Amino acid sequence: MASQRTPTEPSKKGIFAASFIGTSIEWYDYYIFGTAAALVFGSLFYPEFSSVAGTLAAFGTFAVGFIARPLGAMVIGHFGDRIGRKSMLVLTLLLTGGSTFLIGVLPTYVAIGVAAPLLLVVLRLVQGFGVGGEWGGAILVATEHASRHRRAVYGSFAQFGVPVGVLTSNLAFLAVSEMPESDFMSYGWRIPFLLSLLLVVVGFLVRSRLHDTPEFQKAKQEKTVSKVPVAELFRRQPRTLVLASLASIAPPAIGYTVIVYMLTYGTTVVGFDRTMLLTLILVSTLVWIGTIVVSAVAADRFGSKKVYALGALTAVLWPIPMFALVNTGETGLALLSFIVAAIVQGVMAGAQGGLLTEIFDVRVRYSGISIAYQLGGMVGGAVTPIVATALFGRYGSSTPIACYIMALSLVSLAAVLGIRGGAAPVRTGQADPSAAVSGPAGA
Template sequence: MAVSQPGTTPSKRGIFAASFIGTSIEWYDYYIFGTAAALVFGSLFFPEFSATAGTLAAFSAFAVGFIARPLGAAVIGHFGDRIGRKSMLVLTLLLTGGTTFLIGVLPTYAAIGLAAPVLLTLLRVLQGFGVGGEWGGAVLIATEHASPRRRAVYGSFAQFGVPVGVLTSNLAFLSVSGMSDEAFLDYGWRIPFLFSIVLVVVGILVRSRLRDAPEFEKAKQHKDLAKVPIAELFRQQPRNLVLASLASIAPPAVGYTVIVYMLTYGTTVAGFDRTTLLTLILTSTALWIATIVVSAILSDRFGAKRVFTIGALTAVLWPLPLFALVNTGETMPALLAFVVAAIVQGIMAGAQGGLFSEIFPMRVRYSGISIGYQMGGMLGGALTPIVATALYGAYNSSTPIALYVAGMSLLSFLAVLGLRTGHDNDTGESSRPATAEAGRRAELAE
């Protein structure tokens, strides 16, 4: 029996749409929570605390989603390796989109008291659980249809979703930021959350047309799938799993410093108004997207590991200048700070999809790249806004924050140097995601 007919192999455009649109929606949902945590959740859901304690509580609710992400990565990754990538990608959209909409209709502390922050935290856990399985599936649905020479470019499709999610979430909040403070706190902040349900419908329509790659379908037909992928992953790939997790710290550490913590720091310390700060971050996102394209192309030419290593090194060097420029309180220096930070993230993002798809063999690939990516996201993304807020509260200076972000990025730089890819993985089994047949079909589809 044929695995699939060449005529039914998804086109490059279809793969791009499913990977990019889906992750854009997922990250839109995720980032509007972070934006709301920085701007309004402290006063609406934790009003009994001081301003600093309320912000810390809101960021803690934000961080809970990161804690749920590795669990989601393990569970959804298990079924992605056992059942298929497509079905899990539809599930992740439903989980994140549904919880985001519910947050938009959630009563605040003033209406239902302590139940409000409890429900907010529970919904955040569900949201994080869904996001945990999103990135790995979106990367694989692209790279497993790609020829070896285009793997990083295909892997970058999912990476566009991160800056586009930032872009659209900031646009959503920018569209309501002109409201009076009373109207914004009353109902304005809810509009971006409620709008997510429309995006979810679009994403499901696009992803319903997907099919898994021939490599996976063939393994499924021949019953050549891992019975317990996570057990096989921990037994055969522990070194690469740990290194992949550490390598994944730098992108969210830099990213969440800018798109989450800076919304608080920039308005309360550096003196920017809310609309100006959102506009500056929004503007820098265009460079983030462009850098992903360039980075992915260079990764296919010179190697994803080499390009990611360069990006991680820039992440070590930029935090101190980043805060120094923002601390001027001037628009153009702050824009420069955010633009360079966006380029730093883009270098790593453009290489990461291709790099991670080469680390693990097909039998445990969904679990491996999902857990590695989400563990790094938890360490780099969940902790950074909390630690940054606490460090500024303790030292009244941005320097300890910058050193913390640089130190986290240094871990990623050292880890990626030790990663093994391709035929050099721990089992000796090739981890390249495209078979020759899949590669030929992908090239024809292009």
């Protein structure tokens, strides 16, 4: 039987490429900043500070990107709901990739003084603004092309970009970390940033061939597109937005503890070699990717809300064992710590795209899922490395850090349990309920 796909409708491979490749590139851009903040930015851009203060300042600059992300989510989400998904995804790619490349050529404090950290903050703001609208658009490009009982699987296309971004950014830094220390600090750290320009070209070619999603095209044809999506979102679905934002805290709280804070903690406190620690994190991301696949399939089978709640529960339980294993200083136990943390993140990531797509109406969906995801990321991701550094500086122990992450994860667990609806489980032979665009379950 011939395929029913129209000539202008993208194939599943095209949807996967536009969602996964672009997101991978953007998260590569974002995560190399976090790696550089943990390894080099403190001494290169804040040399007048003490070691701890310089690390805090570097993590503060890292956090600035999170502050810009909700703003980017609102602005880009507004135009994504008004104009379309495709054009905003091209814009986010250019903003993030361009600012990342410029960081790679930015003079340090020794060369231009206080202007160096100021320019670094500005570029980080631009980078964060672009990322703010990236995830929501990439998720919708996938999920709005899918039938309702396949939304979690399609939504996982974009979710692969997060661990792949971690993987490729770590690979880039591993490649240059073998350089002599003087060369690495002089120019080696810049190479991963400069490579971003090449990756942006690839992403632009993929996304420029994309078409807007059927659900959004239907809304435009029926002239039901919202005039002011963010205002309508706050008016019609405030409860859903708050709960979705709180539910989105746990994944970045676990993730940024491992991929950002552990690079500092593991090397300076526990005594791991920098290259070894990057390698362990790199290996764990492969498990993260595999877990996303399993979780997405389970979410479409049993319901996104149930699977996400299970992931949030594991996020509550794992932080204390995670630090205990790393504190042994044993490579194998640290790897186990990171692998389980990757599974925790993957369970939530596999269900998240389908869950958030289902609970927001199509008229405000780009704005809703972008703002929720970025607010959760700001609380869970931006603050966590700073709080962790401050807590260890105050108490000299990892236990308060673990308790802090557990508390954040508990908030997410309570929030997801409070969300009404979500992607319902689909039984074998059940008719696809997505033939018509309906209102959200969580309105």
